[in-house]
Amino acid sequence: MATTRDWAEQLDANDELAVYRDRFVPIVDPGLVAYLDGNSLGRPLLATAERLEHLVRHEWGSRLIRSWSEGWLTLPERVGDELGRVAIGAAPGQVIVADSTSVCLYKTVRAALALRPGRIEIVTDTSNFPTDRFVVDGIAEQFALTVKRISPDPLTGVRPDDVDAAVGDGTAVVVLSHVDYRSAAVADMAAITRIAHGRGALVVWDLCHSAGAMPVELDAAGVDFAVGCTYKFLNAGPGAPAFLYVNSKHHNGFRQPITGWIGAEDIFAMADRFRPAPGIRRALSGTPPITGMVGVDEGVALLAEAGIGRVRTKAQALGRLVIELADEWLVPLGFTVASPRSDELRGAHVMLRHPDAERLSQRLIDNGVIIDFRNPDGIRVGLSPLTTSYAEVWHALSVISDVAGTGP
Amino acid sequence: MATTRDWAEQLDANDELAVYRDRFVPIVDPGLVAYLDGNSLGRPLLATAERLEHLVRHEWGSRLIRSWSEGWLTLPERVGDELGRVAIGAAPGQVIVADSTSVCLYKTVRAALALRPGRIEIVTDTSNFPTDRFVVDGIAEQFALTVKRISPDPLTGVRPDDVDAAVGDGTAVVVLSHVDYRSAAVADMAAITRIAHGRGALVVWDLCHSAGAMPVELDAAGVDFAVGCTYKFLNAGPGAPAFLYVNSKHHNGFRQPITGWIGAEDIFAMADRFRPAPGIRRALSGTPPITGMVGVDEGVALLAEAGIGRVRTKAQALGRLVIELADEWLVPLGFTVASPRSDELRGAHVMLRHPDAERLSQRLIDNGVIIDFRNPDGIRVGLSPLTTSYAEVWHALSVISDVAGTGP
Structure with missing residues (x-):
């Protein structure tokens, strides 16, 4: 049952980093299924929103030029x-x-x-x-x-x-x-x-x-x-x-x-x-x-x-999940896994190649799965351990499978 | 009565640009008398504070990477x-x-x-x-x-x-x-x-x-x-x-x-x-x-x-006020006006020189009048027409006069 939704949810339940997701500004977009592009633009922290408010009102607005030396x-x-x-x-x-x-x-x-x-x-x-x-x-x-x-x-x-x-x-x-x-x-x-x-x-x-x-x-x-x-x-x-x-x-x-x-x-x-x-x-x-x-x-x-060690460990696990699901659902549809399979040799994203990647990427985004198209034939799945959940990855891959499987 | 406080307040009452002061984030600092350093760091607009909030919550936080193309x-x-x-x-x-x-x-x-x-x-x-x-x-x-x-x-x-x-x-x-x-x-x-x-x-x-x-x-x-x-x-x-x-x-x-x-x-x-x-x-x-x-x-x-023409006109008037007050109050205390007296040839600040400028600058800041010290002997009075009032200038110059007049 390595690739069931239940299993992905179980991974989230056991994820020590899951608590950090609540530290980010909530995404207000009912149509959004998965944000797998944190490797292009990471999500904002609530603390950053508060800090900017404080910066403008207090440091810039009231301390003014003195803030440079402060x-x-x-x-x-x-x-x-x-x-x-x-x-x-x-x-x-x-x-x-x-x-x-x-x-x-x-x-x-x-x-x-x-x-x-x-x-x-x-x-x-x-x-x-x-x-x-x-x-x-x-x-x-x-x-x-x-x-x-x-x-x-x-x-x-x-x-x-x-x-x-x-x-x-x-x-x-x-x-x-x-x-x-x-x-x-x-x-x-x-x-x-x-x-x-x-x-x-x-x-x-x-x-x-x-x-x-x-x-x-x-x-x-x-x-x-x-x-x-x-x-x-x-x-x-x-x-x-x-x-x-x-x-x-x-x-x-x-x-x-x-x-x-x-x-x-x-x-x-x-x-x-x-x-x-x-x-x-x-x-x-x-x-x-x-x-x-x-x-x-x-x-x-x-x-x-959170600790960079835990972040790395989760990034590797998320990457393994992408590759497992891709092998099972996407390779039969003409996709290739174009990233190293070794956890040690792979960073925090997985590249999936497909001859029709550009058009598929647009359809994925239209279906609420945000990934990156990379010229000429790559769909880049970014994994941000502090915000990405296993269930999010599972959903995203299932949408990719649906979209690619149903044809244009 | 060219240099009375009443007169400065009258100039403010007739100032078409005075309304724009309310468009800026209020300064929360009971000790601050005058901010005459907008030529180093201008003050934040309320609209900028709101825009940043919207940027973080909506554009960055919810539209995410899509905002680049949007x-x-x-x-x-x-x-x-x-x-x-x-x-x-x-x-x-x-x-x-x-x-x-x-x-x-x-x-x-x-x-x-x-x-x-x-x-x-x-x-x-x-x-x-x-x-x-x-x-x-x-x-x-x-x-x-x-x-x-x-x-x-x-x-x-x-x-x-x-x-x-x-x-x-x-x-x-x-x-x-x-x-x-x-x-x-x-x-x-x-x-x-x-x-x-x-x-x-x-x-x-x-x-x-x-x-x-x-x-x-x-x-x-x-x-x-x-x-x-x-x-x-x-x-x-x-x-x-x-x-x-x-x-x-x-x-x-x-x-x-x-x-x-x-x-x-x-x-x-x-x-x-x-x-x-x-x-x-x-x-x-x-x-x-x-x-x-x-x-x-x-x-x-x-x-x-506001219009750059009106901004320029007010900057010139504020500069004239600084120079008039300096001539009356500060020149007798050893200051020199080190900016052009011609409105046409002077930008939006006035440089006042004094042999003891560095120490005086610190005392002015301690007394709530924020100006710029400029090496070696300059006190730079910045005039930002959208936020600086005539009364603010009048107060600032009176504090400079007090501080310089009372000695160390």
Whole structure:
């Protein structure tokens, strides 16, 4: 009876994380059956709604400009420190919350290049998320660098052997995603970082699809730079600021290209020349986006309560359920499971491929099952352990089966 | 009786804009006498508080990921168009709201440089706001360019003659602020732009201290690029996204350096190579910061109601009142009025200099008069016509007089 609805409900009854679902803003939409797109946009916490109200009425509305010195100015580092501790294995003083992932990626890749003068190659891979490839290509074009693109097996993602074959003495930096945005394949961060370092290259890891969904150990892996978004598994809100990690071993040497005033040693000196702030703060540029930052703060706080270990365990169980149901109901209808079957090697989503995926995706959304279509033939089922229930997954898969089974 | 309290109250009674004060979140702080720092952080609108609540509960919380296609994705241009129309004299399709001023400045200066290959000089001025000078210096360092710094008269700011003397055949771009952040001197945008163009150079104008406070006519002046923040006179909130203007004459040619996915022609194609979106949209990089954007939208909407012309007229009248009271009460105490006395040449703040300004500023804040200290000896009195009353100014100046008069 592995795939009955009763069984899914039994899993929910035994789920230690089920209590956290009530901490989120209720979805008011009678037609919505399942929200399996938290890996594109996580749901809002009730605490974030309350915090924004307090921010507007009290901090911004009544304390006014004084709030900058009463806490806002240090938010990028304080929230970054907590995010580092709770989600990505970074000791304090190495993470800030700022800008967008694209801008943070630009800063870190440029900073890495500056630390490797004379080396003119960037290594990335063809399955990396578009913004990563685009930003890397844009930098290469501006600075007459070459980009070497690994073409990994779509199902496994980039493996250490791939990197070993690609990285050479001319490689300045390797830019990869920790979890593949299509297949959910988890890259071996520690091994790949070691290989890159062995050739004298630096690494920039994009954690968009792993931060908040599974333990990441940046310090332990000796990673140089990392970036990621907060609006997926950290539930920080649409376009909430990204995070940027710089390993403390680089803090004396790194310079990022957008030398705005907030990254200066003394912001209010109104100095003649820019002198970078010590440590991670020099990675900042403009005025920190406070309304977006409180969502990050609250999202990280809830994750701290729930624990990234439990989140990971539930994400794996939800993934197994998707795969079991897909094998039973969807594979006979022409679907393929395009994510790793091993719990260890799979992030917190499952990719289902189908030749008619684009049209099916629209019909699913029309039927209240919100998933992501990913060009050209992927239906991405996102699993957010703090909000996704087993019964929700069961319902969603049954609707996919119905919709795909009944034809157009 | 030009400077009695009654007279100030009479000015309020006759003020057409006084009604707009009730559209803002009330300040809950019994000790606060006057908030004269709206040019650092404008106050929140009630509409913004309500809009954020709706955003979190409905758009983000219930429509979830669908909100991106239901309006969020086009917000940067839609809010930008309205800001362009209401505040800065830009026809539709030339303004986006995104990133921070520092990042927007980086993008526009780099885009301008790319349009003037072979020219290796950037002209700016020593009184420009630190982030402008720092970002320019950072770009120059990265690309082996030279920076020529005009040293303007502090009171008048940069004059056309200064620019005429500085700009040459090797100048790629002139980067200046429209309103000086210390003196409030208004630069002659049209004349300076004409002079730069006459030498084949482009201009980037920073509108941080003019957008929302006085009419700006970017299209009419033939400006190439402009940037500015929204959290001052546009009341959009702490760290709200900035705006970026690119004149349509450059839309075919301009390329900015941070080629993220949101600036691509087809975001969801997940294409192999970056192809820039047509028009202003190519100036975008990362996912738009939606929670910050709604404050811009509401701030611009209120300005549209009030009208930039009336805002400007009141800002000038408030400035005159500050100067009259300063002449009468403060100059005898050792203060200097360090802003232009001409209404036409002064933005929406007045700078008062005093040798003991730093200590006085703290005592003023302790006494409920919130102004800005500006290194080394400036007390900056910000005037936000939609929230600042004449009586508030009168009270503030009387407190300054008391505090400075009673000694330490």
